[in-house]
Amino acid sequence: IPNRKVxxxxxxxxxxxxxxxxxxxxxxxxxFAGIYIKKRKHIRERVKICSEMVNLEDALNKKVKHYSGGxxxxxxxxxxxxxxxxxxxxxxxxxxxxxxxxxAVWHDLNLAKExxxxxxxxxxxxxxxxKCDRLVLMNHGRIITTGTPEEIKQQYHTDTIEGVFLxxxx
Numbered sequence: 634i635p636n637r638k639v640x641x642x643x644x645x646x647x648x649x650x651x652x653x654x655x656x657x658x659x660x661x662x663x664x665f666a667g668i669y670i671k672k673r674k675h676i677r678e679r680v681k682i683c684s685e686m687v688n689l690e691d692a693l694n695k696k697v698k699h700y701s702g703g704x705x706x707x708x709x710x711x712x713x714x715x716x717x718x719x720x721x722x723x724x725x726x727x728x729x730x731x732x733x734x735x736x737a738v739w740h741d742l743n744l745a746k747e748x749x750x751x752x753x754x755x756x757x758x759x760x761x762x763x764k765c766d767r768l769v770l771m772n773h774g775r776i777i778t779t780g781t782p783e784e785i786k787q788q789y790h791t792d793t794i795e796g797v798f799l800x801x802x803x
Contacts, residue, residue, distance in 0.1 A: 642720060645713055
């Protein structure tokens with residue numbers, strides 16, 4: 634069983650949303666917040682902050698089963714921030730959402746980075762990978778290379794991360 638003290642410092646967003654569809658967005662947030670936060674006042678504060686961060690405050694009283702796919706992704710992202718973790722692990726955080734929302738998610742991640750949080754993101758969207766400070770590129774479960782986006786592009790003599798994969802296949 635994982636150490637709860639360590640888990641408190643890790644926020645996780647799965648690739649597939651793990652939400653309670655018959656509960657409202659607010660009920661989901663309060664439920665997940667209650668796992669790590671004991672004081673009701675603090676739970677209310679974190680629910681408010683996190684729902685505002687992902688622009689869901691107007692939909693909090695709707696049942697999750699009535700949310701669009703993008704709204705569910707935003708709710709999942711808000712849940713990962715609830716306990717104000719030091720480390721965020723986000724598995725494909727922008728999968729299935731529109732470009733405007735994708736931009737908003739990356740804005741939120743940059744704010745979290747500025748607050749000193751460590752963020753680990755998995756993505757197949759190679760343009761998004763360039764927004765990260767450091768990359769670990771994998772192919773068929775094996776690490777190909779690591780470094781900053783610029784270092785990797787220089788190493789493979791290309792202008793894009795996508796070009797790295799194309800150069801490998803040649």
